[in-house]
Amino acid sequence: MDAVKLTIDGKEVTTTKGTTVIQAAAEAGITIPHYCYHPKLTIAGNCRMCLVEIEKMPKLQIACNTQASEGMAVETQSPKVLAARKAVMEFLLINHPLDCPICDQAGECWLQDYYMQHDLQASRFAEGKQHERKREVFGPHVVFDGERCIKCTRCVRFLQEVTRTDELTVVDRGDHSTIALFPGTVLDNPLSANINDICPVGALTDRDFRFRVRVWYLQKTPSICPGCSTGCNISVESYQNRIARFKPRINEEVNSHWICDEGRYCFYALTDVERITAPLIRQEGGLVPTDWKTALGAVISVLSGAQPVCGVLSGRNTNEEAFLFAKLLRRLSPQARLEVYYRERKLTEVEKILKSPDRSPNFRGARDMGVSDDGFEPLLSDLLDGKFRSAYFVGEDLLREVAQGEKVRQALKKLSFLVVQDTHLSETAKLAHVVLPAVNFAEKEGTYTNRKGRIQRLRPALVPPAGARQDLEIFSLLLARVGEPIRRATPGEIFLEIAREVPRYRGLTYESIGNLGVQIES
Amino acid sequence: MEKLLLRNIEAPNSHTLELYRSRGGYRALGKVVRELSPEQLIGEVKASGLRGRGGAGFPTGMKWGFVPKDSPKPKYVVCNADESEPGTFKDRLLIEKDPHAIIEGTIIAAYSIGSHTAFIYIRGELVYGANVLQRAIEEAYRAGYLGKNILGSGYDLDLILHRGAGAYICGEETGLLSSLEGGRGWPKVKPPFPATHGLFGCPTVVNNVETLAALPWIIDQGPAKYAALGTEKSKGTKLFSVSGHIRRPGVYEVEMGYPFRQFLEQDCGGVPNGRKLKGVIPGGASMPVLRADEIEGVRMDYESFQAAGTMLGSGGVIVMDDTTCMVKAAWNIARFFAHESCGQCSPCREGCHWMEKIFSRIENGQGRKEDPDLVLSISGNIQGNTICPFGDAAAWPAAAFIKKYRAEFEAHIAQQRCAVLASE
Ligand SMILES: Cc1cc2nc3c(=O)[nH]c(=O)nc-3n(C[C@H](O)[C@H](O)[C@H](O)COP(=O)(O)O)c2cc1C
Ligand code: SF4
Ligand code: SF4
Ligand code: SF4
Ligand code: FES
Numbered sequence: 001m002d003a004v005k006l007t008i009d010g011k012e013v014t015t016t017k018g019t020t021v022i023q024a025a026a027e028a029g030i031t032i033p034h035y036c037y038h039p040k041l042t043i044a045g046n047c048r049m050c051l052v053e054i055e056k057m058p059k060l061q062i063a064c065n066t067q068a069s070e071g072m073a074v075e076t077q078s079p080k081v082l083a084a085r086k087a088v089m090e091f092l093l094i095n096h097p098l099d100c101p102i103c104d105q106a107g108e109c110w111l112q113d114y115y116m117q118h119d120l121q122a123s124r125f126a127e128g129k130q131h132e133r134k135r136e137v138f139g140p141h142v143v144f145d146g147e148r149c150i151k152c153t154r155c156v157r158f159l160q161e162v163t164r165t166d167e168l169t170v171v172d173r174g175d176h177s178t179i180a181l182f183p184g185t186v187l188d189n190p191l192s193a194n195i196n197d198i199c200p201v202g203a204l205t206d207r208d209f210r211f212r213v214r215v216w217y218l219q220k221t222p223s224i225c226p227g228c229s230t231g232c233n234i235s236v237e238s239y240q241n242r243i244a245r246f247k248p249r250i251n252e253e254v255n256s257h258w259i260c261d262e263g264r265y266c267f268y269a270l271t272d273v274e275r276i277t278a279p280l281i282r283q284e285g286g287l288v289p290t291d292w293k294t295a296l297g298a299v300i301s302v303l304s305g306a307q308p309v310c311g312v313l314s315g316r317n318t319n320e321e322a323f324l325f326a327k328l329l330r331r332l333s334p335q336a337r338l339e340v341y342y343r344e345r346k347l348t349e350v351e352k353i354l355k356s357p358d359r360s361p362n363f364r365g366a367r368d369m370g371v372s373d374d375g376f377e378p379l380l381s382d383l384l385d386g387k388f389r390s391a392y393f394v395g396e397d398l399l400r401e402v403a404q405g406e407k408v409r410q411a412l413k414k415l416s417f418l419v420v421q422d423t424h425l426s427e428t429a430k431l432a433h434v435v436l437p438a439v440n441f442a443e444k445e446g447t448y449t450n451r452k453g454r455i456q457r458l459r460p461a462l463v464p465p466a467g468a469r470q471d472l473e474i475f476s477l478l479l480a481r482v483g484e485p486i487r488r489a490t491p492g493e494i495f496l497e498i499a500r501e502v503p504r505y506r507g508l509t510y511e512s513i514g515n516l517g518v519q520i521e522s
Numbered sequence: 523m524e525k526l527l528l529r530n531i532e533a534p535n536s537h538t539l540e541l542y543r544s545r546g547g548y549r550a551l552g553k554v555v556r557e558l559s560p561e562q563l564i565g566e567v568k569a570s571g572l573r574g575r576g577g578a579g580f581p582t583g584m585k586w587g588f589v590p591k592d593s594p595k596p597k598y599v600v601c602n603a604d605e606s607e608p609g610t611f612k613d614r615l616l617i618e619k620d621p622h623a624i625i626e627g628t629i630i631a632a633y634s635i636g637s638h639t640a641f642i643y644i645r646g647e648l649v650y651g652a653n654v655l656q657r658a659i660e661e662a663y664r665a666g667y668l669g670k671n672i673l674g675s676g677y678d679l680d681l682i683l684h685r686g687a688g689a690y691i692c693g694e695e696t697g698l699l700s701s702l703e704g705g706r707g708w709p710k711v712k713p714p715f716p717a718t719h720g721l722f723g724c725p726t727v728v729n730n731v732e733t734l735a736a737l738p739w740i741i742d743q744g745p746a747k748y749a750a751l752g753t754e755k756s757k758g759t760k761l762f763s764v765s766g767h768i769r770r771p772g773v774y775e776v777e778m779g780y781p782f783r784q785f786l787e788q789d790c791g792g793v794p795n796g797r798k799l800k801g802v803i804p805g806g807a808s809m810p811v812l813r814a815d816e817i818e819g820v821r822m823d824y825e826s827f828q829a830a831g832t833m834l835g836s837g838g839v840i841v842m843d844d845t846t847c848m849v850k851a852a853w854n855i856a857r858f859f860a861h862e863s864c865g866q867c868s869p870c871r872e873g874c875h876w877m878e879k880i881f882s883r884i885e886n887g888q889g890r891k892e893d894p895d896l897v898l899s900i901s902g903n904i905q906g907n908t909i910c911p912f913g914d915a916a917a918w919p920a921a922a923f924i925k926k927y928r929a930e931f932e933a934h935i936a937q938q939r940c941a942v943l944a945s946e
Pocket of ligand 3: 203
């Protein structure tokens, strides 16, 4: 590709032919303010916020639609540019309501931010403001405020170009222009909530997150969506030790700028549960709380005597956990059958844009760690056929997940020993002989390997309740009891061990994974 | 002066093929398809000096020359018959009275770029005109001027009449193309330009009705004869639609460079009822107004109007006598633009309505001292910063009215009522 050299604010910038000025500037670390431009959507050129001055051109040009060319001299801070930017801000604000105190976008609103950076003038608008529809529900996740809308058409273009579902359009003309659903449509496609993210202002907001918490109180943790094995990069945003929302993190190798609606709201099912905070052990009359020493002791002594044993790990367990789980069960019984929970379902065309057909974000990593013999379905049918005497289930409520729930119940009842490790007393856990209280995806650190073989880091966003223990810690305590003590059972240390022992992970470190992950050969 | 564009309109049944042909109609087409290569044709039109009559005055031959010759895509020609600029009604006359001149011109333009499908996009309100054109197109098909193998030359062309839904912005060429594609009449961001990426992304030429209607005469009589008319840079003749406070309103064909004052006072009979001229907009509502004292020495051509601080535009001459309230006139025009802004880009969408609201307030006795300067500032902030020239078209007249009749605005604001009516 041909290289093009230009200057932006006097700085020499080299880019490839075909790159627009706004992109070239971004590559050089210069942000040209913009609303309608979005790197993943076609150019609309309607907001006019990105106007810049280009040598030899009499008029200001929009940076989002101007291709960088050899020798071009671009000014993004000249007096003429600053004046135009201020003017555009003024135009966008004259009819904008003074909603900030009650607007959910406040704090991450591009109007607010750019007002502070580029406008800062008192209103010269003495007229009555244009009124528009407020609080119109577009779909299960999206609510629209027409007065706040700046008509950038990002939402419309997303639905035309990314999902190709075309629910929204622009109607009416002039300053009556507004965004509307096509008659008879609902905005309920599987990626619908992304338009809340790309709306630069408070016109589209998330019905779930709305009014929950002011965004400046949110604690943001870069992590991985636990919804499926695509492994979308997310920011887990929490307040007072509860997850308030997931937001996509940009990763062009994985999810680009998007996440699916199912993933976005999956944290409810995973975290809104009544936590168990002490180990439970079965006595006559049922499960009763006990101490860790008793519980762990029972697991080792009974499990090793009740062969054959099977172990099922959740697809939300990390590579590090899977590594120790495999070590533990193989140590207890070299014939132990191990699987990570994995089932597929059919996806619609729009779902396929992003989603994988499973609910096991780390099934591939768990298999890489040795938690896999013949696949999950054969193990399940052997379980139903009564081929095992004992079982160790981690983090997956098999009775609920599997269609043949009643058959599974009967099979589990026949086991002489069942250990369940989970955050809550699931239907499966109610049948267990020992229940070990563990933590959820948002409370742990570790790595996931997605479907395509990309290793990415999961980071703890929440503090687990007192009494529950990290899965990694539980496995290492059990390993110590079978004579294989782990010296430093931190995720980072275990990962180094994985990097020594698992061929495809050889030589990797936590640092090399970074925020966007690394690809292992597939 | 010999009439070129209006040569047929007085004749009974001027809209029929029979009449048109009896006066030499379609002779030019025969010459074009039999004797001229597209390059030669473009050369002739360049030599004539013909410039686009849709408002911008862009040289027609040059515009055709921009269309890539080697593009594998289909190419299109669109006749812009959306005429909706207030004060402009010259295309309508041609459409209703001489439709075959437009059709012949459109075929010639299509031949020049190797297009095999052409459109006439007609303003929705022109129902009668659309019927006339449709009948004329059918006649032309039957006579072998349209369709396959035109006049035995091997050249094919289909011509489709498309009625707009009645929006001024669909006269802007890329708004027109969006509408013709079946979308909202939203102007497109440029580049790319229609010459390479026009209708459905294919190379396209958009020409005004009057531009196209001039072509048969130019080819038939020869470009030199056309170029001999007019001034050095503004060749030929131009239609002007004259309305307002004038004794003989109507459509006039004028040789470029004709003295403006003489035109108004003699050809059009001057301001009636013993009133005095107060101002005149020479090029349709989107062009800056001239005060009476500013028309002295102005000639009716692109360069002279520009030197006077306005533009020839579409040739819509709106005459205002001294009973006209210039605040009200400015408001009227601002209201039109506020209503017609397509709403796509921020400065025009918001700015047009803002200016309209301020003019309305001043007119209704609620003006503030700072309002005239505020309008000038808003107008300046729109100009040059929008997707299409509509922004300028709305901003220029607003600023011109204030600059040229500032005292009247100030009196309005100070007295909180109309100073013109008060002086009656
Ligand atoms: C707001 C706006 C409205 C326009 N309306 C018309 C119109 O009604 N008819 C027309 O021929 N050109 C109109 N134009 C000019 C067209 O964009 C275009 O320049 C013209 O059709 C080209 O033809 P020409 O080269 O023959 O002049 C308009 C331009 C603008 C900005
Ligand atoms: S969209 Fe932004 S500027 Fe508008 S009310 Fe909401 S926070 Fe305030
Ligand atoms: S709703 Fe938001 S994204 Fe859609 S056009 Fe309005 S401001 Fe833009
Ligand atoms: S300048 Fe006005 S009419 Fe033209 S695209 Fe922008 S909003 Fe639409
Ligand atoms: S970002 Fe370029 S015009 Fe909106």
